[in-house]
Structures are given as structure tokens and as C-alpha cells.
Amino acid sequence: MVDGWFTVEGEPHLIGAKCPACATIVFPPRGGACPNPACDSDELDPTPLSRRGRVWSYTENHYPPPPPYVAADPFEPYALAAVELSAEGIVVLGQVAKGVRAADLRVGMEMQVAVEVLSHDDDHDTLVYVWEPVP
């Protein structure tokens, strides 16, 4: 589902895709045509993204999202942050690391990628990238 969106080897970071012709970046990573309307490239190659960025905005969900989200029971509010990666010129939405709440965040704050368990199904852990404040 999110295979290839991030790596857990070494320091975790996101993986996007980059156009070999015009160098534009997309996330989530995908193949196929470059989204730049001025570029004819039909390829995009996986590329690591900056590990750190700054908070564009953030929120905290206080109600369990509907399926297909697998909500914890009992449900605990959790934060999400949209983080701007300056080198790539993109903003990426992700959950925030467990234990970090909206009250701990501010627009402009520096964040980095980490990896946590999103859900357990059939003894299998689904991992997901999260944003955590830079210590």
C-alpha cells in the first residue's frame, strides 16, 4: 500500500520520484508521465527526499476517522502535520509521531521523518512514515 514511499534503512526518509528530464519531484512516488505541463518525459525515477522540513500547518483528529482507516479502540486523538521540504518545493501531509500533540506544534517548526506502526492486521504490522519534531 505504501511500499516504496519511505525507507527504514539508516535514518528514515521519504522516497519520492524525480523526472530525469526537468528534475521536478512528486510524492507519493510513481512511474509514468512527468506532471510538469512543459515536460514530455514519460519516466519518473525513485529519489530520496530531504529528511527534514518545516511545518506548513497541523491539526489533531478528535474523532475516529471512518474505514478504511483502522482506528485504535479506544480511540486516542492524534496529530497530523503538513511539512514543507524546501529543496523539493513540496508540502507533505503525514501523521505526527505518537505522543506529540497539536499543542506541541507551530507553523515553521522543524520536523523530521520517522517510521511507526500504522495498524496490525493478521499478525502483520503496516508501517507508515510520520513527522516528529527535530530533537
Place this chain on the structure above:
Amino acid sequence: MSGDVAILGVGMHPWGKWGNDFTEYGMVAARRALGDAGLEWNDIGYVAGADTIRNGYPGFIAGATFAQKLGWTGVRVSSSYAACASGAHALHNARAQILAGFCDVALVVGADTTPKGFFAPVGGERTNDPDWLRFRVLGATNPTYFALYARRRMDLYGATNDDFALVKVKNSRHGLDNPNARFRKEASVDDVAASPIVADPLRLLDICATSDGGAAMVVSSMDFARRHLGSTDSIPRVRAVSTVTPRYPQTVLELPDFATDSSATVAPPARGFRDSIAWSAYEEAGIGPDDLSLAEVYDLSTALELDWYENIGLCGEGEAEALLRSGATTVGGRIPVNPSGGLACFGEAIPAQAIAQVCEVVWQLRGEAGARQVEGATVGVTANQGLFGHGSSVVVST
């Protein structure tokens, strides 16, 4: 102007949580619009339906569904889906048919029956669909995105929860006597503050509900209107319909996306997507925000109404809270926004909503809006945005 079409009639089925088939609402709205226009169903040469994706096959072919519901006449149909902008797309189709000379008079209709609670993605495991993935991977509901925009206003411009609540207070007063509104009860700042947090900083009363409802309008060529009415003086007419999509790179995080486009290799356009929605309509109509008597904007959340003030040019960036507090956007003020009561009083019935916005402008321009009447209204704009890059804005003037 040669590009105008006349709005001969408008009608709605009241918004609520009625639980009936959506086709019932569409039929009631259509019959009211026909009655308002003084026309018969047989007079209609084209039906432009706005689709609903939560009511099975009939919802995907709304034009045919409503035509059959009203009784097959051989009428030509189209069915449009553009999320919240579907109604404007349907109007755009109808207008194009009229201006191309393929028909004289068209019916535009949209209606929805909505489930309880959060909008969830359509069923099935669809790992290539960003709308499915954002729920599965992030639990990012629609209010999650609304909250990101709200929090940004707070951190960048100093907006407060009270500012957001004041939007609800204003709209709840506007909608008190609107017979088509679902919520007709005054709300105070304290009421909003006492409602539970849904997505911080937004509370339940900051966020619009999902509703059942239907809206319709009858539009025609100016020649047909002249023949039908004897004169087109002071008849509300569609001056512009904007159905713009973003220009690359789109740099604001939008539903249902995980990320924005990259601005690293291509500079962002001078006018961002949300600004371009109404400004494209202004350019087509040859007007500017100073010419407006009123605006109906898509207040999916209270805070989002403030974003729209800036997007449609009522004030500069970061100035919306001051504009709201000045009373300018209240009925009686300089530029009333959402005199209908907005989504705060209606809740959202997706394919009907953009049509409902135009209905309100028409009632205002005819002076038929009762207690919420904007005195001397001559020009109104609607603005709305549907997920996956659908802009919608309609300029109506007499």
C-alpha cells in the same frame, strides 16, 4: 452581452436529513424552478444533471435520471461530476448548449441523499486512489484538511477561535428565516466553543454537516427570455461561469492529496488556484470585486469562509478577520457574504450546492429574499471548490 443566458426560474427542495431517494428532491426542485419560470417540463430542450456518487448508478447519470423522473420527452441530457463544483459544471454545460444554439431553454438540476457522519471514500480496496489512501494511511478526513487551513490562519495572521465562531454566528442569523435552510437556529460564540473539537482547532459547529437537498434552475437564451417575458429588463442573467482547474505547480495542499506539486523547477503561477476561481469569472464578466452586491462562498468550515474573503478579492491576505469583525460581510454591511446562511445553515448536499448558491443570488437580485434581503442587490458572485482540482464561480447580474 452576447455571452449571457437568462435565469428564468430557480427552485429548491429544502435541505435536511430526510432520508428519501435523491431523485425525489431533484424532482421537487425542478418542478419549482419550472413553476418559477412559468414553463412546462415539455418546454425544456436540455437537462444538465449534476451527479452524486453515493447513490448508485442513477447518481452517475443524473441528467437521464431526472429526465426519466419527470417523464421521458426525448430531451437531450448530460451528467456532470466535479465533486462540490458539479452544479457549476452542469450550468456550464447548459449555457454552452444554449450559446451554441443547440437549445433555447435548459434545466439544471442536482440533488443528493447523504450518509450519516464523515464522508468516507467509495467502497473497495483501491490503493491507486488518493481519496481511498488518505483515509487508509492518514485517517485524513475532510475536516482534517479544513483544520490545516484554519490553523495556518491562526499561526500566520493571529486568527482566533472566536473569529471562526463569529462566522457561524453571522451565518446562523442570516439563515434564520430561509425556508430552504436545514439549521434555523441562532448560534452564539459560546455555543461554538461548547461544541466538541472535531479536528483541532475546529469544533463541530465550525464544520458544515452533510445534508440531503436538491436545487434546480431554468436557463435560456436571451432571445427566448425576451419572447417569453416580453422584456429582459432586470432579469438575472449568468454573466460568467468559471470552471478552472489548477495551473502547475499547485502549491496549496488540497483534498485528497498527500502532497503539493513541486515548485522547485517551475515557479508557482502569479495567481494561485483558489484566487483564480473567482478572478476568472470576474474577467469573463468584465467586473471586479468592488462591483459586487453580495457573495455566496463555500463555508465548509467557518475558517474557510475567511480564506474565501481573500480569494475572491474582498480584502488582502491576512485581513479577513478584520473585515468580518467590521460587520462588512453581514447583511446590512458593505458586502454581505452568505446571506443564505451558507453551508453553516444548509449543510452540504454536494451536487446541489453550487446550484443552490446561484439560486440565492437570483432571489437576492429579484428582491425576494425576505428578512435576509441585501438592499438594492444587482451583482452577485458564487465561489466553490471541489476536490481533485475543480473550481467553480458564477457571476449573476441584472
